[in-house]
Amino acid sequence: MNKVSDVLIIGGGIVGLALAIELKLRSVKVTVLSRDFQEAATHAAAGMLAPQAEKIPPSPMLDLCLQSRAIYPDWIGKLEEITGLETGYWSCGILAPVYHAGENLLTNQFWLNQSEIQQHQPGLSSEVVGGWWYPDDGQVDNRALAHCLWMAAQQLGIEVLEGVAVTDFVRESQRIKYVKTTGGEWQAERYVLATGAWSQDLLPIAVYPKKGQMLSVRSLSSPQPLKQVLFGDETYIVPRKDGRIVIGATSENVGFTPDNTAAGIQQLLNGATRLYPPLKNLPILEFWWGFRPATPDELPILGTSAYENLTLATGHYRNGILLAPITALLIADLLEKQNANPLLSHFHYSRFTEN
Numbered sequence: 001m002n003k004v005s006d007v008l009i010i011g012g013g014i015v016g017l018a019l020a021i022e023l024k025l026r027s028v029k030v031t032v033l034s035r036d037f038q039e040a041a042t043h044a045a046a047g048m049l050a051p052q053a054e055k056i057p058p059s060p061m062l063d064l065c066l067q068s069r070a071i072y073p074d075w076i077g078k079l080e081e082i083t084g085l086e087t088g089y090w091s092c093g094i095l096a097p098v099y100h101a102g103e104n105l106l107t108n109q110f111w112l113n114q115s116e117i118q119q120h121q122p123g124l125s126s127e128v129v130g131g132w133w134y135p136d137d138g139q140v141d142n143r144a145l146a147h148c149l150w151m152a153a154q155q156l157g158i159e160v161l162e163g164v165a166v167t168d169f170v171r172e173s174q175r176i177k178y179v180k181t182t183g184g185e186w187q188a189e190r191y192v193l194a195t196g197a198w199s200q201d202l203l204p205i206a207v208y209p210k211k212g213q214m215l216s217v218r219s220l221s222s223p224q225p226l227k228q229v230l231f232g233d234e235t236y237i238v239p240r241k242d243g244r245i246v247i248g249a250t251s252e253n254v255g256f257t258p259d260n261t262a263a264g265i266q267q268l269l270n271g272a273t274r275l276y277p278p279l280k281n282l283p284i285l286e287f288w289w290g291f292r293p294a295t296p297d298e299l300p301i302l303g304t305s306a307y308e309n310l311t312l313a314t315g316h317y318r319n320g321i322l323l324a325p326i327t328a329l330l331i332a333d334l335l336e337k338q339n340a341n342p343l344l345s346h347f348h349y350s351r352f353t354e355n
Helices: 014-024 060-083 114-120 142-153 197-200 261-273 277-281 315-339 342-347
Strands: 006-011 028-034 094-098 111-113 129-132 157-160 164-174 177-181 184-186 190-192 207-217 228-229 238-239 243-246 284-294 302-305 310-314
Touching: 006 014, 006 114, 006 129, 006 342, 014 028, 014 310, 014 315, 028 060, 060 142, 060 310, 060 342, 094 114, 111 114, 111 164, 157 284, 177 190, 197 207, 207 261, 243 261, 284 315, 302 315, 302 342, 315 342
Parallel strands: 006 028, 006 190, 028 157, 094 228, 190 310
Antiparallel strands: 094 129, 111 129, 164 177, 177 184, 207 243, 207 284, 228 238, 238 243, 302 310
């Protein structure tokens, strides 16, 4: 039996690693069991920090997202200071062009008409009649962030065991006694489930995979002609400072069916080139796919569970990267201080079990 004195985090994606780092900085002994780091949804994302562009309505979810976006610069700064690595964090703003103007658009101070939006971002389709400008939204390079988190965990001396999959919880009354894994048995005082789309492998919890296909192209000019993220109805286009342009994403209820498909890639290219025609002439760099951890209401599952010593941090769907810092902060407070932020009550797992 492998003994862990404080916290055992099951899942080594962005949420699991962010929480492990937050706990370690509070002098909590923490171990992370990671089944497959490269398969985490973090690697398949675009890295948008877009609570306003996503048009999340006023709600606890919007509050959670805005709080996380607000602490993002300091969180990134801390990670980059620990590692000496860059994460590609860029508060570039997000532009949301539209093809059809609604009646209420002119009442918003961030509305740009057709002339203004073409000046703001040259090259947009002539079909675009205007759009919303969200200057406080932004992006981070998800792959660079994932690497930075991994390296920060290493440099802080956090035990991260890659290739170790938890296969079962061994329960005793209302507590988790220990976990069985492909690398033996592990015991801790407290456990955190942060396995994303794979959460149902261990608990009958309302999280399921939603596949997303993506691709990237390379800009032929320097500097990058796109100065901010384009967030359209059919697609999003995310420019990186190094000249890459990420295009996403499909949303498919196909379980864990792998691989890119011709239909998926065609959908992405059609939507992206309609919105920003200059993409038609750019070389394709890469195709990939991943599995978002979706829930029936598209909100995360955070906080206590049916077991006294098991905490949940999963189901972030499209917002795992945005919500990583606030999730780490709130869950660390819950574990270390037994301090449940009132926001957590809105994301409790019981909302799917109550009649």
